[in-house]
Amino acid sequence: MVLLRRGFATMASLKKASKVVCIGRNYADHITELSSARPKQPFFFLKPPTSILLPGEGPVIQPKGVNLHYEVELALIIGKRLKDFEATDDATALDAVESYALSIDMTARNIQNEAKKKGLPWDISKGFDTFLPISNIIPKSAIPDPHNIELYLTVNNEIRQNDSTELMLFRIPRILSDISKVMTLEAGDIVITGTPKGVGPVVPGDVMRAGIKINGKELEEAKIEVG
Amino acid sequence: MVLLRRGFATMASLKKASKVVCIGRNYADHITELSSARPKQPFFFLKPPTSILLPGEGPVIQPKGVNLHYEVELALIIGKRLKDFEATDDATALDAVESYALSIDMTARNIQNEAKKKGLPWDISKGFDTFLPISNIIPKSAIPDPHNIELYLTVNNEIRQNDSTELMLFRIPRILSDISKVMTLEAGDIVITGTPKGVGPVVPGDVMRAGIKINGKELEEAKIEVG
Ligand SMILES: [Mg+2]
Ligand SMILES: [Mg+2]
Numbered sequence: 153m154v155l156l157r158r159g160f161a162t163m164a165s166l167k168k169a170s171k172v173v174c175i176g177r178n179y180a181d182h183i184t185e186l187s188s189a190r191p192k193q194p195f196f197f198l199k200p201p202t203s204i205l206l207p208g209e210g211p212v213i214q215p216k217g218v219n220l221h222y223e224v225e226l227a228l229i230i231g232k233r234l235k236d237f238e239a240t241d242d243a244t245a246l247d248a249v250e251s252y253a254l255s256i257d258m259t260a261r262n263i264q265n266e267a268k269k270k271g272l273p274w275d276i277s278k279g280f281d282t283f284l285p286i287s288n289i290i291p292k293s294a295i296p297d298p299h300n301i302e303l304y305l306t307v308n309n310e311i312r313q314n315d316s317t318e319l320m321l322f323r324i325p326r327i328l329s330d331i332s333k334v335m336t337l338e339a340g341d342i343v344i345t346g347t348p349k350g351v352g353p354v355v356p357g358d359v360m361r362a363g364i365k366i367n368g369k370e371l372e373e374a375k376i377e378v379g
Numbered sequence: 380m381v382l383l384r385r386g387f388a389t390m391a392s393l394k395k396a397s398k399v400v401c402i403g404r405n406y407a408d409h410i411t412e413l414s415s416a417r418p419k420q421p422f423f424f425l426k427p428p429t430s431i432l433l434p435g436e437g438p439v440i441q442p443k444g445v446n447l448h449y450e451v452e453l454a455l456i457i458g459k460r461l462k463d464f465e466a467t468d469d470a471t472a473l474d475a476v477e478s479y480a481l482s483i484d485m486t487a488r489n490i491q492n493e494a495k496k497k498g499l500p501w502d503i504s505k506g507f508d509t510f511l512p513i514s515n516i517i518p519k520s521a522i523p524d525p526h527n528i529e530l531y532l533t534v535n536n537e538i539r540q541n542d543s544t545e546l547m548l549f550r551i552p553r554i555l556s557d558i559s560k561v562m563t564l565e566a567g568d569i570v571i572t573g574t575p576k577g578v579g580p581v582v583p584g585d586v587m588r589a590g591i592k593i594n595g596k597e598l599e600e601a602k603i604e605v606g
């Protein structure tokens with residue numbers, strides 16, 4: 153008898169995530185560039201699983217009248233149910249992570265700014281179809297320390313974002329603990345961990361490329377190329 | 380050979396909804412009671428499927444320091460994939476609805492008010508575990524006209540909410556069309572349609588009862604009783 157490991161993520165299973173939880177304002181310089189307030193604790197919002205765009209599924213669709221921004225982010229794929237999870241060290245937290253991916257948290261910036269001004273939810277600005285391009289799954293073994301990798305994003309081959317995850321304000325143990333005290337995380341759920349500085353607009357025809365470097369070496373599985 | 384109807388919702392399948400989409404400010408008197416602005420178009424936010432509380436699953440858990448409010452709402456269970464759905468009449472819209480349920484959109488009002496003031500997402504205030512008590516599934520045939528039923532909610536047997544769905548500002552065709560132009564709705568997704576006036580706080584020990592009346596007659600499947 154062959155036992156399949158329960159919860160082993162596949163590209164097809166990513167779209168069946170029961171939720172995608174997104175951390176906001178987790179890099180100081182990104183907070184400065186959007187003139188936002190620095191949070192005292194992690195805050196988060198949801199993107200619908202229908203926003204996920206797998207490799208090869210085509211371009212990000214720009215909705216009419218939308219100022220479309222990219223935000224490159226490290227994604228965690230959760231490996232087990234986490235409720236009121238207490239993780240004070242990296243080892244405990246990472247034991248709950250099954251694998252990684254790279255993602256781009258596409259944002260309708262004008263809709264989001266309007267929502268912020270009016271005190272309305274962010275979910276429309278974050279939730280359009282195709283608004284979460286994601287890389288192939290990155291095996292856990294490929295990222296020995298998720299707090300010490302370089303995320304980059306280029307638009308038409310010009311570098312726009314390029315920073316280390318060591319700049320995260322709230323690290324993975326805190327993120328997973330805080331989320332799990334509000335909403336139980338299920339195996340297969342996706343958590344995206346915030347974006348470094350350099351966010352900006354793209355228009356149809358632009359090509360975004362994003363990736364991860366570890367000690368200067370490109371990680372093949374993390375590459376995203378999307379129109 | 381027996382063919383099971385694809386997409387037929389069961390209580391167990393409700394928690395596997397790929398998303399729960401919630402309409403805000405859809406009844407004029409509720410907008411007034413919260414001193415909110417009347418929206419020019421429907422807006423919406425997400426609750427995580429982990430917030431769903433099925434009949435008999437126990438009480439709503441009040442998180443520490445939270446001012447917990449009830450909002451009784453008619454829920455639609457979607458019957459088929461809807462993308463860029465154009466529904467200008469009730470018949471077209473209701474053809475996409477598989478069944479109904481009654482729901483209580485539990486809200487951490489103090490957290491939501493803080494989020495509104497700071498321009499932050501609503502998702503934490505709406506997304507705690509147990510924050511979406513739901514009734515049994517109501518077969519479509521039991522609700523001939525979803526825009527003409529009475530929703531009620533009592534706390535400790537005192538009536539708090541009691542209004543007709545004919546007071547909805549944006550009706551079901553508009554709601555489904557607008558959502559589906561942002562995020563594709565999948566079969567099994569849940570859409571909750573906003574709350575009438577009368578929202579207010581509950582504390583542990585309070586008993587909420589909610590239901591639907593049609594021409595003064597109680598609908599058995601719609602009854603909710605939750606601590
Ligand atoms: Mg982001
Ligand atoms: Mg929100």
Ligand SMILES: [Mg+2]
Nearest residue numbers: 450484573574
């Ligand atoms: Mg509500």
